[in-house]
Amino acid sequence: MASDAELFAAAEAVRARAYAPYSRFHVGAAILADDGKIYAGANVENAAYPIGNCAEASAIAAMIAGGGKRITRLYVTGPGTAPVTPCGGCRQRIREFADQDVVVISHGVDGAPLSQTVAQLLPHSFGPEYLPK
Template identity: 75%
Template sequence: MASLTDMDARLFAAAEAIRQKAYAPYSNFAVGAAILADDGQIYAGCNIENAAYPQGNCAETSAIAAMIAGGARRIARIYVTGPGAMPVTPCGGCRQRIREFADPETVIISHGVEGDPLALSLGELLPHSFGPDFLTPRAS
């Protein structure tokens, strides 16, 4: 595991603060995510469930939306936190969403608050990923 930094502590605090605001009445599994973006700002999001289950948002998706709304476009680092002892890693869909705005070397820290954090690169969580760099730019 990569060593945690002072920035990681700030990201953890932001992820935990927003996790307390999660709307998770069905799963009772509140998750928070905090992104350090390319503009140096921290953007946070929590999971938002819906009675029509597939219509909810994961915390990572909410944090990415906040980042885009804030004007940033690249993820420099992301911290995901949730309940329990096991690291709360992004789901497959969120791994792909993160890939849209991050490089395979980008560090994702996953944390179950009763256990130890796990720091892995996006490439380790999503090997052989498909990203925007695979697409050929369209001619104008």
């Protein structure tokens, strides 16, 4: 199993390649997936808001494309001292691919990381198990 240090390093490596010419707020995300691999993604902005991608959505897409199916741990990095937490839309995206007890680490790299479960990030959430099979 990958360590948090490995996830942090993967998120930071991809954050350096983020495309954020408008917000200048570069974010990286690294997923440890159920296949034991790390999948990373960066935010990709677009002049025609809101069609860009958040780092978490990019990492989820990389996971699915790479053959992973479930998130077992997620690390998000960004600038500043405050934890860079997933936006509301990404919290729902994460919920689609992660169990309620999966830990999401949010880190403004000049501050301390914040660890929360998916249930803490998105309480009383709606997930795929509520839909008919």
